[in-house]
Amino acid sequence: MKTTKHIKTLNNANLKESAVKGGCGECQASCQSACKTSCTVANQKCEK
Amino acid sequence: MIHKYKLNGYNICLDVHSGAVHVLDDIAYDILDFCDENMTEQPPEKMMVCLSDKYPKEELEETYAALYELFTEGQLFSADDYEQFSDLMTKAPIKSMCINISHDCNLRCEYCFAAKGDFGQGRCLMPLETAKKAIDFIIANSGTRHNLEVDFFGGEPLMNFDVVKQTVEYARSIEKKYNKNFRFTITTNGLLLDDEKIEYINREMHNVVLSLDGRKEVNDKLRVTPNGKGCYDIIVPKYQKLVASRGDKDYYIRGTFTTFSKDFTADVMHMKELGFEQLSIEPVVSDPKLDYSIKYDDLPAVFKEYERLAKTLIETRRKGEFFNFFHFMIDLDQGPCAIKRLRGCGCGNEYVAVTPQGDIYPCHQFVGEEAYKMGNLNDGTFDTDMKLRFARANVYSKENCKDCWAKFYCSGGCNANNYQYEGDILKSHKVSCELEKKRLECAIMIKAALADMDTDSKSDCDSDDCFAECR
Secondary structure, eight states: OEEOSSEEEOOOOOHHHHHHHOOOOOSOOGGGTTTSSSOOSTTOOOOO | OEEEEEETTEEEEEETTTTEEEEEOHHHHHHGGGOOTTOOSSOOHHHHHHHTTTSOHHHHHHHHHHHHHHHHTTSSSOOOOOGGGTTTTTTOOOOEEEEEEEEOOSOOOTTOTTGGGTTTSOOEEOOHHHHHHHHHHHHHTOTTOOEEEEEEEESOGGGGHHHHHHHHHHHHHHHGGGTOEEEEEEEEOSTTOOHHHHHHHHHHOSEEEEEOOSSHHHHHHHSBOTTSOBOHHHHHHHHHHHHHTOTTSOOEEEEEEOGGGOOTHHHHHHHHHTTOOEEEEEEOOOOTTSTTSOOGGGHHHHHHHHHHHHHHHHHHHHTTOOOEEGGGOOOTTTSOOHHHHHHTTOBTTTEEEEOTTOEEESSGGGTTOGGGOOEETTTTEEOHHHHHHHHTOSTTTSBTTTTOTTHHHHTTOOHHHHHHHHSSTTBOOHHHHHHHHHHHHHHHHHHHHHHHHHHHHTOSOSOOSOOTTOO
């Protein structure tokens, strides 16, 4: 997290970096883990 | 592309293509209205003129400079260059499977997407031989994927529990030979839980989904037995027993809200009072003509309720107590990579569902849709053209997704919903879109609030997210 006088940035990771290193496909399929109807990829973890 | 909004006293800006989330003071928030992807080092004249009555010149310049620095660091108005990856997973192996181990059920829930248990095809249970073929199928089609997920679903899986156990045993007996790791989940309405099943589920199931709609009067209105009686009194003690002996393993108490239960914060808090921490309440998916469905006109009330629930979650955490709400889970740092995000659930490509007859469908929601039957385990047929079609369903091929700020969280939504209510897997189901965007705004706001709490309390916790493991 980075805080300046007017702005607090909550996160460090950058999606673009993940695009370069990612794509292994080992993470959970979203619908399986709980919901069965309302897919959310947002809560998934990276397995790496 | 950015998405800026105010919620619960926070001014929030999401930079869509980097995933950066910024919490801003009022001046920074107002300045953003005059900025776009062509930001220059010099503040725009229009901004200085329009905001000079509200803010001092020096502050405007100083704040703009801070925003410009974010822009140069690729954390504001960053470019969308992900479309090049959208074809990456078209050759993806199958790695998740929903096994409808039972097309029968001992409840007759009004809103059941499976036509009260049998998908309109007649009640039956999956024979062990078919379940074993399902395991063989996923192993054979999973390429080099190590983690394979199998979910026992239905209908009600506990009505065919012996076959569940024998399937798990079979999968475990061949795991090492093929270098696979099976993660099993089971979903249940709880009626048939007993000590033996509880012990087995807690030992063998990586995750368990326990269905309960919340308060007794809410649950028992729609989750009824064949003779019309509610099931709350039977299932709640069983769930409490299961969860009490589950240790650290994942579980969810999962309910459905309808237009009759739009005040679902009360149901979430009730489930917490029962002693459960891992909670989910999700909107019913149904034909808008049905009386219990969530319609467009219901959205304002549902939005208010999500906000109320988000504030309640924050207050609960402030008091030192805890619950997790599935649809507010978001990891801003270690979530899935961009590749995963742009393609979503992977149904029909990485994930399939199989029925007791051995029919293969893109997911459990497609079961019974003849046009989407992909093949059959018994005759070995499998439609690879349809697999490719689903592989190509991503946020760049879906109408309305490419330019949507929520695309890397929603990831294109539910293809089954899109097909059932918009007629095409590539057309977003509008009510679902609106609900998803609201949930995301709430989830991100919660992060901002928890970050404040961490700052205030100078906590030792080095993770400011409200992820399940964080207490």
